[in-house]
Amino acid sequence: MNEIQVDQVLDCRGLSCPLPVIKTFKVINELRGGEILKIMTTDPGSINDFNAWSRQTGNPIVQQSEDPSIGEFLFFVQKKVN
Amino acid sequence: MADRKKMALIASKGTLDWAYPPFILASTAAALDMEVKIFFTFYGLTLLKKKITAKVAPQTNPAMPMKLPFGPEFVQGLNIPLPNVLMGNIPGFETAATILMKETFKKKGVATVEELRSICIESGVELISCQMTMDVFGFSTNDFIEGITVGGAATFLDFAAGADIQLFI
Known part of the structure; x- marks a missing residue:
């Protein structure tokens, strides 16, 4: 796994649908095209939700991972270049 | 866009x-x-x-799980079945059910x-x-x-x- 240069971090641990996606959209709107947002979640639905969000908004998920031992999910989303 | x-x-x-x-x-x-x-x-x-x-009225939602948002985990997991004839007649039952639902949602990290x-x-x-x-x-x-x-x-x-x-x- 290559080290990813993260421009901003968003902690959505403990939050349920739809807050993680809503907060992500808010933060991604403040980033510049190409910048990377790292998001941590604990909602098991977030894997499907973030991929759906990515498809709909066109902001690609460059990497995602899961740590089942602590029930956490990690997403690295890149702001699309307009 | x-x-x-x-x-x-x-x-x-x-x-x-x-x-x-x-x-x-x-x-x-x-x-x-x-x-x-x-x-x-x-x-x-x-x-x-x-x-x-807005309140929630359990007696008109027969499938609504009635659970407590507090107490030991096994208590929280219990579904407490209450007959409609009781729920509809206990004063303040709707208010209590509303408070419980709000508390459960809050504990699960859901926005109000x-x-x-x-x-x-x-x-x-x-x-x-x-x-x-x-x-x-x-x-x-x-x-x-x-x-x-x-x-x-x-x-x-x-x-x-x-x-x-x-x-x-």
Whole structure:
């Protein structure tokens, strides 16, 4: 796994649908095209939700991972270049 | 953003349980970069009031799981079946059930209805109140939060006709 240069971090641990996606959209709107947002979640639905969000908004998920031992999910989303 | 997708919702119910779906879907759709309008009609109008006083009535929702949001885990997991004849007659049962539901939602990290509504407004969701049902139930725009649109069925249908998603809630 290559080290990813993260421009901003968003902690959505403990939050349920739809807050993680809503907060992500808010933060991604403040980033510049190409910048990377790292998001941590604990909602098991977030894997499907973030991929759906990515498809709909066109902001690609460059990497995602899961740590089942602590029930956490990690997403690295890149702001699309307009 | 020339071809943003559109979603048109009708919110027709005013109980706490049914207050969530329109605001959850609308705030999420806005975060998915969609244009959203919600048409509030009949009991849904009460969701536009400055302070949302929505309650949940378990006796009219026979499938509703009745669980406690506190206590040891095995107690929280229990479904407490109460016959309708009891639920409907215990004074304050609705209030108690409402408090329990709000507490459970809070513990699970779910936003409140008011928070979701604010997110909708911030993210540009248009809230339309139905003029006809306002007249019938005696509501004026002074009873409602600011920034709403007042309109009728034609106003909703004009938008819904070009929307990708239309749902009646």
